[in-house]
Amino acid sequence: MQQAYYCTKLYSSTQNPQSRIKMTLTSILSAADIANALKDCQAPDSFSPKKFFQLCGLRKKTPKEVTEVFYILDNDQSGFIEEDELKFFLQRFSPSARVLTAAETKAFLKAADDDDDGKIGAEEFQVMVLS
Numbered sequence: 001m002q003q004a005y006y007c008t009k010l011y012s013s014t015q016n017p018q019s020r021i022k023m024t025l026t027s028i029l030s031a032a033d034i035a036n037a038l039k040d041c042q043a044p045d046s047f048s049p050k051k052f053f054q055l056c057g058l059r060k061k062t063p064k065e066v067t068e069v070f071y072i073l074d075n076d077q078s079g080f081i082e083e084d085e086l087k088f089f090l091q092r093f094s095p096s097a098r099v100l101t102a103a104e105t106k107a108f109l110k111a112a113d114d115d116d117d118g119k120i121g122a123e124e125f126q127v128m129v130l131s
Contacts, residue, residue: 045103047108053128082118086105089108
């Protein structure tokens, strides 16, 4: 059984500030597409972010949906996905998935980190996914 990961996010100040929304990856992406994407990169050093985003259906989503996925993946809710979080990227989609190798993690970070600050922000993630 696939475990759902949640993100709780405050609405903007124009809405009720006490309102919260709970999102899961499977509320945005299909469980079958996620499983297919994870299956494709089971072997160590086989992960390609662009291919993964294509297979899981994220590239077909709106910029808003991609940003929502980013906040679900941002495990510590810092507003960034840091290298320590990035190695567990696949496990955010399924706890039984493998961790990324050091080489995959560094390549993923290098591909998405446009400002070279050592972390991926929401805009950088969106650009990488949708380009």
